[in-house]
Amino acid sequence: MAGAGGGGCPAGGNDLQWCFSQVKGAIDEDVAEADIISTVEFNYSGDLLATGDKGGRVVIFQREQENKSRPHSRGEYNVYSTFQSHEPEFDYLKSLEIEEKINKIRWLPQQNAAHFLLSTNDKTIKLWKISERDKRAEGYNLKDEDGRLRDPFRITALRVPILKPMDLMVEASPRRIFANAHTYHINSISVNSDHETYLSADDLRINLWHLEITDRSFNIVDIKPVNMEELTEVITAAEFHPHQCNVFVYSSSKGTIRLCDMRSSALCDRHSKLTGPGPPLEVSEAQKVKARKLTDWKVFEEPEDPSSRSFFSEIISSISDVRFSHSGRYMMTRDYLSVKVWDLNMESRPVETHQVHEYLRSKLCSLYENDCIFDKFECCWGGSDSAIMTGSYNNFFRMFDRNTRRDVTLEASRENSKPRASLKPRKVCTGGKRKKDEISVDSLDFNKKILHTAWHPAENIIAVAATNNLYIFQDKVN
Amino acid sequence: MFARGLKRKSSEDAEDADGGVAGLPAAPSYTLQRQSLLDMSLVKLQLCHMLVEPNLCRSVLIANTVRQIQEEMTQDGTWRVVAPQAAGRAPLDRLVSTEILCRSGREQEGEGDCPLPDPAPGQAPRRPQSSPWGLDGSREGRGGFQKSLDHIFETLENKTPGSVEELFSDVDSSYYDLDAVLTGMVGGAPTGPGLPAFAPTAAAPPSSTCRSDLGELEHTVEILVET
Numbered sequence: 008m009a010g011a012g013g014g015g016c017p018a019g020g021n022d023l024q025w026c027f028s029q030v031k032g033a034i035d036e037d038v039a040e041a042d043i044i045s046t047v048e049f050n051y052s053g054d055l056l057a058t059g060d061k062g063g064r065v066v067i068f069q070r071e072q073e074n075k076s077r078p079h080s081r082g083e084y085n086v087y088s089t090f091q092s093h094e095p096e097f098d099y100l101k102s103l104e105i106e107e108k109i110n111k112i113r114w115l116p117q118q119n120a121a122h123f124l125l126s127t128n129d130k131t132i133k134l135w136k137i138s139e140r141d142k143r144a145e146g147y148n149l150k151d152e153d154g155r156l157r158d159p160f161r162i163t164a165l166r167v168p169i170l171k172p173m174d175l176m177v178e179a180s181p182r183r184i185f186a187n188a189h190t191y192h193i194n195s196i197s198v199n200s201d202h203e204t205y206l207s208a209d210d211l212r213i214n215l216w217h218l219e220i221t222d223r224s225f226n227i228v229d230i231k232p233v234n235m236e237e238l239t240e241v242i243t244a245a246e247f248h249p250h251q252c253n254v255f256v257y258s259s260s261k262g263t264i265r266l267c268d269m270r271s272s273a274l275c276d277r278h279s280k281l282t283g284p285g286p287p288l289e290v291s292e293a294q295k296v297k298a299r300k301l302t303d304w305k306v307f308e309e310p311e312d313p314s315s316r317s318f319f320s321e322i323i324s325s326i327s328d329v330r331f332s333h334s335g336r337y338m339m340t341r342d343y344l345s346v347k348v349w350d351l352n353m354e355s356r357p358v359e360t361h362q363v364h365e366y367l368r369s370k371l372c373s374l375y376e377n378d379c380i381f382d383k384f385e386c387c388w389g390g391s392d393s394a395i396m397t398g399s400y401n402n403f404f405r406m407f408d409r410n411t412r413r414d415v416t417l418e419a420s421r422e423n424s425k426p427r428a429s430l431k432p433r434k435v436c437t438g439g440k441r442k443k444d445e446i447s448v449d450s451l452d453f454n455k456k457i458l459h460t461a462w463h464p465a466e467n468i469i470a471v472a473a474t475n476n477l478y479i480f481q482d483k484v485n
Numbered sequence: 486m487f488a489r490g491l492k493r494k495s496s497e498d499a500e501d502a503d504g505g506v507a508g509l510p511a512a513p514s515y516t517l518q519r520q521s522l523l524d525m526s527l528v529k530l531q532l533c534h535m536l537v538e539p540n541l542c543r544s545v546l547i548a549n550t551v552r553q554i555q556e557e558m559t560q561d562g563t564w565r566v567v568a569p570q571a572a573g574r575a576p577l578d579r580l581v582s583t584e585i586l587c588r589s590g591r592e593q594e595g596e597g598d599c600p601l602p603d604p605a606p607g608q609a610p611r612r613p614q615s616s617p618w619g620l621d622g623s624r625e626g627r628g629g630f631q632k633s634l635d636h637i638f639e640t641l642e643n644k645t646p647g648s649v650e651e652l653f654s655d656v657d658s659s660y661y662d663l664d665a666v667l668t669g670m671v672g673g674a675p676t677g678p679g680l681p682a683f684a685p686t687a688a689a690p691p692s693s694t695c696r697s698d699l700g701e702l703e704h705t706v707e708i709l710v711e712t
Binding site: 103104105106129191192210211238239240241243260318319321322325372375376378381 | 518519522525529538540541542543545546548549550553554
């Protein structure tokens with residue numbers, strides 16, 4: 008069972024018991040590449056759940072209203088809208104194909120009846136409006152019911168068109184296209200708490216946009232060295248602070264996190280330095296991090312443990328995701344083997360480190376060979392910030408309860424997909440005798456990776472993307 | 486499997502640069518593992534600058550790994566280039582056990598008809614399995630290798646159809662010739678400090694058979710991927 012305890016100790020946030028709720032997607036063993044889910048995101052209320060896939064499509068699920076006659080089952084998520092967000096493109100100048108894969112979706116806070124989201128591929132960000140139409144007008148003066156224009160001279164009387172109900176239609180339309188601002192591949196987008204601006208980050212630069220303006224963006228971070236030969240570090244993720252509209256964070260492939268404040272007006276062109284104990288941060292002379300105009304930062308980095316140094320140390324320290332807590336007091340980073348929680352007031356080291364799959368440390372060479380070591384896992388916070396979740400291999404995902412310090416490994420699989428069936432904790436056997444129900448490290452399926460997960464902002468409902476399937480789990484309502 | 490990844494050993498375990506009795510390192514598995522890792526990384530880098538859309542983060546991480554190994558090997562005085570054939574043959578989608586990586590150089594069954602070079606006077610005796618140094622005459626200094634690594638990033642930056650040629654143009658092309666790589670006939674012995682060149686360093690001009698046209702590249706990538 009979970010942690011070191013025996014007998015039924017559920018874990019993952021205040022004794023939560025996770026149950027299967029739904030699974031979306033084809034059951035076929037043969038997975039079409041285009042169907043592989045590449046991003047998952049709940050909107051601000053949690054009523055809408057969006058997924059993006061490698062084929063450039065966005066599918067939005069909406070939560071059904073709770074059924075009073077079946078109080079035990081919370082509202083289910085059903086397809087609300089499906090649309091093609093991005094198409095493959097060809098960059099003729101570079102002779103390169105631009106993939107249509109949706110890298111990230113971020114919702115805007117709802118301000119009227121329509122819903123807005125940003126979706127991005129490697130190069131272009133699009134603002135989509137999703138609106139409902141359940142009425143249509145009848146009785147136009149200038150055209151017939153079937154749309155044919157009427158001869159104006161034949162009209163002898165005027166009438167006011169009447170709105171009549173029709174079957175609900177959900178339409179998605181692109182309202183803005185933010186293009187041509189990124190030379191490198193976009194890895195992150197993040198909406199500001201001012202609800203007017205957002206940032207987009209690629210491997211070397213971060214741009215600030217206004218949602219209304221598509222032909223201009225403001226570059227706020229640029230780590231591209233003058234000489235590309237001196238490139239040793241890239242940006243891996245970026246996010247705006249949930250409450251402070253001038254603060255954002257970005258992570259790097261060397262395991263550093265930089266907290267930036269856009270209010271600072273000093274032009275900075277300096278080395279990063281660590282505060283607190285630890286060896287000095289080495290920054291390549293040639294690749295100084297240039298602060299553009301308005302940014303200032305704190306640098307978060309944990310000093311390396313010299314006893315565990317290997318040739319893979321840097322690769323596994325590369326941060327694949329960074330997320331602020333809902334409170335804005337903490338942030339969480341995901342590197343290859345662990346998730347770390349940082350207090351924004353302490354740069355010297357994280358306040359918590361949770362091992363995701365430490366048993367892989369002895370397999371790093373093989374994982375380097377088959378490229379799994381470059382897999383980018385995401386992580387997410389529970390609504391109350393008391394629990395965090397991230398994915399692993401073999402369709403396992405891990406939950407950590409920050410209060411009780413318990414953790415659990417669960418699996419997203421069709422075998423455990425009976426309605427409201429409780430998920431059984433899984434355990435990986437690292438050596439010695441394998442107990443019943445344990446799985447040995449060498450039997451793990453490294454093609455079944457859970458890279459993308461999302462947690463409902465208020466309730467204990469989670470969405471887990473397992474290749475081309477989307478699993479939804481809820482905690483048991485007692 | 487390596488315990489806890491590929492660990493750095495203390496210097497007394499590192500290969501004796503002067504060459505002991507038969508040039509056999511004191512801790513053979515570490516040195517060979519490190520060499521295999523280097524070879525694998527170089528192959529990965531070649532693959533990634535042949536892909537249509539190289540993943541910059543991955544390329545940077547691999548290049549940094551190569552630099553680390555290179556630095557350590559330079560300090561050890563063991564810097565040299567050996568054919569990365571073992572890595573080239575490994576199936577890329579399987580969690581491979583130690584056999585590939587720990588396969589000692591002895592098992593390179595004399596690929597190709599590459600005759601042994603005459604050792605330069607004073608050169609340390611080589612490993613018994615006689616690493617197959619290509620003899621097409623081109624030699625690369627360590628600086629040359631670094632330069633090639635840097636070219637990879639320039640190429641990633643200016644990805645044009647001609648850039649692949651540009652990448653290869655002032656580098657010993659046979660080094661990047663994948664067929665040569667796979668069969669072990671790799672040219673180039675970068676001379677680090679303490680390692681005498683074992684042939685006069687008359688650098689041959691870049692081979693005109695630099696196989697940089699896309700058709701050939703695709704073909705070679707297919708070979709790699711299918712093995």
